[in-house]
Amino acid sequence: GAGVSQSPSNKVTEKGKDVELRCDPISGHTALYWYRQSLGQGLEFLIYFQGNSAPDKSGLPSDRFSAERTGGSVSTLTIQRTQQEDSAVYLCASSLWTSGGATGELFFGEGSRLTVL
Amino acid sequence: KQEVTQIPAALSVPEGENLVLNCSFTDSAIYNLQWFRQDPGKGLTSLLLIQSSQREQTSGRLNASLDKSSGRSTLYIAASQPGDSATYLCAVRPTGNQFYFGTGTSLTVIP
Numbered sequence: 001g002a003g004v005s006q007s008p009s010n011k012v013t014e015k016g017k018d019v020e021l022r023c024d025p026i027s028g029h030t031a032l033y034w035y036r037q038s039l040g041q042g043l044e045f046l047i048y049f050q051g052n053s054a055p056d057k058s059g060l061p062s063d064r065f066s067a068e069r070t071g072g073s074v075s076t077l078t079i080q081r082t083q084q085e086d087s088a089v090y091l092c093a094s095s096l097w098t099s100g101g102a103t104g105e106l107f108f109g110e111g112s113r114l115t116v117l
Numbered sequence: 118k119q120e121v122t123q124i125p126a127a128l129s130v131p132e133g134e135n136l137v138l139n140c141s142f143t144d145s146a147i148y149n150l151q152w153f154r155q156d157p158g159k160g161l162t163s164l165l166l167i168q169s170s171q172r173e174q175t176s177g178r179l180n181a182s183l184d185k186s187s188g189r190s191t192l193y194i195a196a197s198q199p200g201d202s203a204t205y206l207c208a209v210r211p212t213g214n215q216f217y218f219g220t221g222t223s224l225t226v227i228p
Contacts, residue, residue, distance in 0.1 A: 042220040045216075104149075105163055108161040108163075110160040111160045
């Protein structure tokens, strides 16, 4: 696609429910990142995927959070048993992995705003 | 761990003024530095990417400079316009996979 696409753009859920957030990166981008941005806060790294390598999950805040990336393209971030503190904007970004082994310019989607009541 | 600081946190200027936003980072071993803008309720829009071997990049009224040795980057905006009002973030990429973001400078351009 022309840009990074995220869905849903807004999600309101009740505490304790599971939610799935989807990210469709720019075609050909092998690096994919998930970040979280709480109200008035900076970006918090969650997880990173690069090709077929094992993902870097070091930023996931708890075992209620998980993510997968199917076929090296679309990624889904799943939050189980949501809590009110999970309310935030979840941002996905993708980047091209260059032959030098380093990523280039980072492009973001519009984000998924999650509200847990 | 890389730490990125942006000063000031907020800035208000009258339309037409030239302005400079600052970004500093603690570890000079970076691969690149990228400037973004974020409008309220939106994602981040890439403005400029500076590779470690470069000193500056320009796009329209924007000019970004990079001084790795001192751990600093500046974003210069010429002839500011109300449409430039947004939060501006810088991000550095060390020689790993992660990007480290500053907390941003909120810019208001007053008509």
